[in-house]
Amino acid sequence: MRVERGALEGVLLFVPTPHHDDRGLFTRTFDAAVAKEHGLDPAAFIQDSQSRSRLGTIRALHGRTGQGEAKLVRCARGAIHDVLVDARPGSPTYGRSMSVVLDDETFACLYVPAGLLHGFQALTEQADTCYRIDREHDPSEDISVRFDDPDLAIAWPLPVTSISSRDLSAGSWKEAQARLLG
Numbered sequence: 079m080r081v082e083r084g085a086l087e088g089v090l091l092f093v094p095t096p097h098h099d100d101r102g103l104f105t106r107t108f109d110a111a112v113a114k115e116h117g118l119d120p121a122a123f124i125q126d127s128q129s130r131s132r133l134g135t136i137r138a139l140h141g142r143t144g145q146g147e148a149k150l151v152r153c154a155r156g157a158i159h160d161v162l163v164d165a166r167p168g169s170p171t172y173g174r175s176m177s178v179v180l181d182d183e184t185f186a187c188l189y190v191p192a193g194l195l196h197g198f199q200a201l202t203e204q205a206d207t208c209y210r211i212d213r214e215h216d217p218s219e220d221i222s223v224r225f226d227d228p229d230l231a232i233a234w235p236l237p238v239t240s241i242s243s244r245d246l247s248a249g250s251w252k253e254a255q256a257r258l259l260g
Contacts, residue, residue: 079112085176086164088191090116092150105185107152108210118133118189120244123210131158131200131207134239138197139230139248140217141165143258144220146192150210156202156253157181163223165194167259175232180207194233195223195254197232220258222248 079082082091092112096105110120131137138161143148151160160180164171179201180186190196198207222245225232 079109081116083161083163083177084178084188086162086171086174086194087166087169089162089176089194089222090189091178092189094185096189102140107187108150110222116189120157122148122212125211125214127152127209127211129207129209131198131205131226132158132240133200134236134246135200135205136225136234136238137196137207137227138199138245139163139195139223139227140197140234141193141221141223141254142216143193143221144216144219145213146193146194148212149190149196150187151180151190151196151210152185152187153200154178154201154206154208155182156205157183158198158205158207159197159201160188160198161186161232161249162190163195163230163232164193165195165221165254165258166191169193175230177232186241193205195221197225199236199238201235221254223254224248227251
C-alpha cells in the first residue's frame with residue numbers, strides 16, 4: 079500500500095494494490111499497521127457509514143466544530159469527486175481546498191483530519207461512499223458551507239442533479255469562519 083500526502087496539512091491518501099485474476103480482483107482497503115506508520119490510531123475509528131448517490135449528486139460541505147471529526151473515506155462502487163476545505167484556524171493551509179477522485183478502480187482511501195470540511199459529487203450513475211469516523215455524531219457541532227460559495231470557488235466537475243435542502247440552505251464560508259473563530 080502506497081501512502082501519498084495531500085495538498086492540505088495532515089491529509090493522506092492510502093492507495094492499495096489490487097490483485098486481478100480470472101475471478102475478478104482482491105484488494106486490501108485498510109491496513110492498521112500502515113495507518114500506524116503514518117501517525118493514525120486505527121482503534122480511534124468507531125463508526126462506519128455508507129451513502130449511495132446518483133450521478134451529479136452533491137453532498138457538501140460538512141464539518142464539525144469543537145474537536146472536529148477525523149474520517150477515512152473511500153468509494154466502494156463507482157466514482158466520486160471528493161473535496162476538502164481546511165477549516166482549522168491556525169493551520170498553514172487554512173482556507174485552502176483540494177480535491178481527489180476516489181473510485182472502485184484504485185480503491186484509494188482518503189484520510190480527512192479533524193477540522194476539515196468534506197463533500198463530494200457522484201461521477202457515475204451510482205456511487206457508494208464509505209466513511210469510517212472517529213467520533214460519535216453530535217448534531218450541535220454540525221457546520222455546513224454552501225457547495226457553491228463564491229469565496230471558496232470550488233470547481234464541481236458536473237452539473238448538480240440532486241442536493242439536499244439542508245445543503246442548499248447551508249451558510250457561507252464567511253459565516254463558518256466567524257463561527258469557527260468565535
